[in-house]
Structure formats: C-alpha cells, structure tokens
Amino acid sequence: MKRIISSLYSRFGMLLCSGMLVGLSALLLCVSGCAEGPDVMRILARLDDPPEKLSTWRLFRGEMKSHTLNQGVLPYDIATPLFSDYATKYRAVWMPPGKKATSDEKGVFSFPEGTVLIKTFAYPDTSGSKRLVETRLLVHSATGWEAFPYVWNKEQTDATLALVGDTTDVKWSHPSGKEYAFTYVVPNANECKNCHEIQKKLRPLGPKAPQLNHSFTYDDGEANQIKRWIEVGFLEDSAALQKSPVMPNWLDPKTGSVAERARAYLDANCSHCHQRTGPASNSALYLDYATTDPADWGVCKHPVAAGKGAGDLRYGIVPGQPDKSILLFRMLSDEPEIRMPELGRVVAHQEGIELIRAWIQEMKGTCPETP
Ligand code: HEC
Ligand code: HEC
Incomplete structure (x- = not known):
C-alpha cells in the first residue's frame, strides 16, 4: 500500500x-x-543492445522472485484475457513521468514513447508456491513497439533475454482434478509478431478501455482501473474515453449474456488474427467484438480450405449444433495443424470450449443442407 x-x-x-x-x-x-525507480529511459536510448537481465530494467524491486513491482509501475488486469495453457498472468504498465496515453472512442489507447507493458507467466510449482516462467515486455521506443521475452531461471533470482524462445516442462493440476503434464512453449521474439503485428507494426493488445473498465484489487484497496490510470496520470480523461464500450468478463454472467461473453472470449483469443486487417483475414472469419454479422463469425460459412482443418464439417458454425461447427472442432483439437488458436497454446481450454458450445447451442436457425 x-x-x-x-x-x-x-x-x-x-x-x-x-x-x-x-x-x-x-x-x-x-x-x-x-x-531507484525503473531505469527505462537509459535503456531506451540504446535499445539495439537490450539488457541481458530483466532486473536491469528495475521494473521490480527487492528480491526478483517476489515479483514486487517497483514504484510507478501499476498492475492491471483485463476483463477477458487470452488463454495460455492455464498459466497465471500478471500484467503491469509503466510510463515516463509526465507522459500519458490518450483514448479514441473505441477505447483504443495511443501510448507515449517510453511506455513499458509487462506480462509475466507463472504456474504453481509442486510445493504450491508460484513458479515464474517468463516475463514479456513490450516497449514503446521512438520508432514503435519492440518485444523482449525474458525466461526465468530455476532459482527464480532473475530472467534472461531469450530472443530464440524456450521450452519448459509443466505439471499442473486443474481444480477439477485433471492432471496436466505438457511442454510449455515460450515464443521466440519473431513469433510475437504473429499475434501483435498489424500492417507490419507491433502493437499492444490487452490494455484498452473496454478491457480495463472494471474494478481491480490494488494494494490500497479496490478501485476502477480507468479511474486509477487517470488518477496516477497514465491516461488522459476525455469525452472519447467516456464514450468507449465495456467488455464483459467471459466468466462472469453478471457482466453479460452467454452470447456477449462468448464474443468477448473470441475477441481476446482469436481476433488478433481473425479481423479484417489481421494475419488470418483471408479466412474471412472476423471474430472481433465489434463485428456483429453472424456470417462473419462463421455462421453457415463454408471454410476457405476443406481438408484436415475442417474435419469433414461443412460450416464454421451450425446454429444449435456445436459438434457440427468447425469453430468448436478446432478449439477442441490439440493437433498443431488443426488447433485454434494455432499459436500460444498446447492444451485445449475446457472452460472456453464450454462457453462457445453453450453459445452455438442456443443459436437459432439452420444452414442449407446440413448433413
Ligand atoms: C498467440 C498470440 C500471442 C503471441 C505469440 C504473443 N502474444 Fe503477447 N499477447 C497476446 C494477447 C492476445 C494479449 C492480450 C491479452 C492478454 O494479455 O491476455 C497479449 C499481451 C501481451 C502483453 C501485455 C500488453 C498487451 O499487449 O496486452 C505483453 C507485454 C506481450 N503480450 C508481449 C509479448 C511478447 C514479447 C511476445 C513474443 C515473445 C508475445 N507477446 C507473443 C497474444 C500473443
Ligand atoms: C495466431 C493467429 C490465429 C489465432 C490467434 C487464431 N487463428 Fe484461426 N486461423 C488462423 C489462420 C492463419 C487460419 C487459416 C489457415 C487454417 O485454416 O489453418 C485460421 C483458420 C481458422 C478457421 C477456419 C476458417 C475458415 O472458414 O476457413 C477457424 C474456424 C478458426 N481459424 C477459428 C479460430 C478460433 C475459434 C480462434 C480462437 C479461439 C482462432 N481461430 C484463433 C490463425 C489464427
């Protein structure tokens, strides 16, 4: 506090x-x-030679393994996150003193030069405490965003820049009792682009007004994140910001209907590729929250390419028939050529699948010649 x-x-x-x-x-x-606040500005001046160690950024203070944010670094979470093999994620933001982000009417932020966005991935270890696996940084330099993946050492004393990625074995038990043992993949610095790049430019994905506009438990108590960002000087209050929509929490029925939460889920998990300007635009499947035409979500839409990825099914979504819907078929799959998202997960997301199943189940209508 x-x-x-x-x-x-x-x-x-x-x-x-x-x-x-x-x-x-x-x-x-x-x-x-x-x-000893964050040492970002000095590092920014020579970003072609990024620090080997995460600790050099001074985004954390005290013992690294405590993962305690340094002063001026603000934790945040988003209403509906990306699923990443059940990893727990910790997100935070830092901006240079006196600099702030601005928002447009959709709640998309323009961040000032010097902004650092931080995301750490962790799993409970065998003793029940958390094991930090990787910390990813997105840093806004003078020429645009740059991505830096750091992988934590076994001792948890620091994380090392790993531009080539890494893998690590994870054992984890789901609250349902299901045991997971799999090889977790830390993406390499080039792979960040597959999700974070639009029209050849890296950009942040999570911190937008619709995703932040809910309360968060800070060290000094609960507060609305948008209000807190404005208070600490990270965000400019404006008429545009106040107009921006709120995104439901995919897991909380109080925040939206099944359809709204399903679409929030697809936005967070699929739309960075499946949107009109995204890398999967030629699939003609648009899964961003702003897209409201069911045909764009895949309802009664033939796949662009038949074959393995379509699993002999005819349509992206068949209303009322989740098991005849390619969308769900690909979410259920663990096979690299079939699974969706194609990147960023190894295991299927049971809870996400349940939500999409319920959504398709309650849709009304039929598609021509459903076999
Ligand atoms: C599979 C797609 C995917 C890949 C690959 C990926 N990211 Fe992300 N990343 C996302 C999404 C989606 C979010 C926002 C949702 C969330 O945080 O849960 C995100 C969030 C982040 C954040 C928090 C700020 C933000 O943009 O929301 C950072 C930092 C980040 N990623 C860095 C990286 C770096 C560095 C790499 C490469 C080593 C990388 N990411 C690779 C999809 C991806
Ligand atoms: C990292 C980028 C990426 C992400 C994230 C992603 N996809 Fe895809 N998706 C693709 C690409 C590329 C294709 C086209 C090639 C193929 O069919 O494998 C595709 C194709 C598809 C298709 C077949 C489309 C058609 O009509 O031919 C479906 C269905 C699909 N994705 C569903 C999803 C769902 C659901 C999610 C989220 C849970 C998702 N995808 C997330 C990249 C992605």
Whole structure:
C-alpha cells in the first residue's frame, strides 16, 4: 500500500515518500525505492543492445522472485484475457513521468514513447508456491513497439533475454482434478509478431478501455482501473474515453449474456488474427467484438480450405449444433495443424470450449443442407 501511495504522490509531484512517518522500515524501503525507480529511459536510448537481465530494467524491486513491482509501475488486469495453457498472468504498465496515453472512442489507447507493458507467466510449482516462467515486455521506443521475452531461471533470482524462445516442462493440476503434464512453449521474439503485428507494426493488445473498465484489487484497496490510470496520470480523461464500450468478463454472467461473453472470449483469443486487417483475414472469419454479422463469425460459412482443418464439417458454425461447427472442432483439437488458436497454446481450454458450445447451442436457425 505504501508503495502505491508513494508512487501516486510522486506522479502527482506532491510530497515524495509520504509513507515515511509510518516508521523507519517504511522510510528505508521508500528511500531505496524512490532512488531507484525503473531505469527505462537509459535503456531506451540504446535499445539495439537490450539488457541481458530483466532486473536491469528495475521494473521490480527487492528480491526478483517476489515479483514486487517497483514504484510507478501499476498492475492491471483485463476483463477477458487470452488463454495460455492455464498459466497465471500478471500484467503491469509503466510510463515516463509526465507522459500519458490518450483514448479514441473505441477505447483504443495511443501510448507515449517510453511506455513499458509487462506480462509475466507463472504456474504453481509442486510445493504450491508460484513458479515464474517468463516475463514479456513490450516497449514503446521512438520508432514503435519492440518485444523482449525474458525466461526465468530455476532459482527464480532473475530472467534472461531469450530472443530464440524456450521450452519448459509443466505439471499442473486443474481444480477439477485433471492432471496436466505438457511442454510449455515460450515464443521466440519473431513469433510475437504473429499475434501483435498489424500492417507490419507491433502493437499492444490487452490494455484498452473496454478491457480495463472494471474494478481491480490494488494494494490500497479496490478501485476502477480507468479511474486509477487517470488518477496516477497514465491516461488522459476525455469525452472519447467516456464514450468507449465495456467488455464483459467471459466468466462472469453478471457482466453479460452467454452470447456477449462468448464474443468477448473470441475477441481476446482469436481476433488478433481473425479481423479484417489481421494475419488470418483471408479466412474471412472476423471474430472481433465489434463485428456483429453472424456470417462473419462463421455462421453457415463454408471454410476457405476443406481438408484436415475442417474435419469433414461443412460450416464454421451450425446454429444449435456445436459438434457440427468447425469453430468448436478446432478449439477442441490439440493437433498443431488443426488447433485454434494455432499459436500460444498446447492444451485445449475446457472452460472456453464450454462457453462457445453453450453459445452455438442456443443459436437459432439452420444452414442449407446440413448433413
Ligand atoms: C498467440 C498470440 C500471442 C503471441 C505469440 C504473443 N502474444 Fe503477447 N499477447 C497476446 C494477447 C492476445 C494479449 C492480450 C491479452 C492478454 O494479455 O491476455 C497479449 C499481451 C501481451 C502483453 C501485455 C500488453 C498487451 O499487449 O496486452 C505483453 C507485454 C506481450 N503480450 C508481449 C509479448 C511478447 C514479447 C511476445 C513474443 C515473445 C508475445 N507477446 C507473443 C497474444 C500473443
Ligand atoms: C495466431 C493467429 C490465429 C489465432 C490467434 C487464431 N487463428 Fe484461426 N486461423 C488462423 C489462420 C492463419 C487460419 C487459416 C489457415 C487454417 O485454416 O489453418 C485460421 C483458420 C481458422 C478457421 C477456419 C476458417 C475458415 O472458414 O476457413 C477457424 C474456424 C478458426 N481459424 C477459428 C479460430 C478460433 C475459434 C480462434 C480462437 C479461439 C482462432 N481461430 C484463433 C490463425 C489464427
């Protein structure tokens, strides 16, 4: 809590280290923290030679394995995330003092130069505590976004730049009791593009107003994330921002109907490729939340290519018949040539499959000559 408060105050240009009064330990903590905020600007100046170690960025403080964000680095989560083999993800953002993002009416942000977006992937280890696997950074340099994947060492004392990717064995038990043992794949720096690039430019995917507009448990209590971003000076309040839509939480029926949550799920898990300007645009399947014509989601749509990926099925979605729908068939598959998403997962996502199944099940209508 002191960390958040002190970071808020320093961003507001008010009394630095107001937590000092609380006691000597807080004072020491704050002094070292305040003196050593993130070291991003120095690194940015020579980004062609990025740091070997994640710790060099000073996005974290104290022992690296505690994964404690440094002052000024704000954690966030998104309403409907990307599924990544059941990894737990921790997300955070940092911007240079005095710089902020702006929003358009759809809630898409333009981030200032110097912004760092951080995403760490972790699994519970055999003793029940968390094992940090990788931390990915997206950094907004003078010429655009750049991607840096870091892989954590076994001792969890630091993570090392791994531009060529990595693999690691994961054993994990689902709350349902199902045991998972698989080889987790850390993508290489080139693969980031397959999801993050549009028209040859890398861009962030998660932090947009529709995905952030809900409450988050900060160290100092619950608060709406959009309000907090504005408060700490990360986001400019504007009429456009206030107009932007809210995305449902795919798992929370209070936030939307089955159809709305299914479409939020497809947006988060598929639309970075399946949208009009995305890398899978030639499949003519558009799964972004803004697309509202069922034919674009695949309803009664013949696949672009028949064959293995279509599994002898005729249509992307057959209303009322999830098991005749290619969309679900590909989500169920573990085979690299069939599975969707084609990248970023090894195992199927049971809960996501259930939601898409329920959505297709409740759709009305028939397709011509459904076999
Ligand atoms: C399979 C597609 C996919 C690949 C491959 C991928 N990402 Fe992402 N990434 C996403 C999606 C979707 C989000 C937003 C949703 C979320 O965070 O759950 C995201 C979020 C992030 C974030 C948080 C900020 C943001 O954009 O939302 C960072 C940082 C990030 N990715 C870095 C990387 C880096 C670095 C690589 C390459 C090593 C990479 N990603 C590879 C799909 C991908
Ligand atoms: C990393 C990029 C990527 C992501 C993410 C992705 N896809 Fe795909 N998808 C493709 C590509 C490329 C094709 C075309 C080649 C093929 O059919 O394998 C495709 C094809 C398809 C097809 C066949 C389309 C047709 O009509 O011919 C379906 C169905 C599909 N994807 C569903 C999904 C679903 C559902 C998700 C999310 C759960 C998803 N995809 C996520 C890249 C992606």
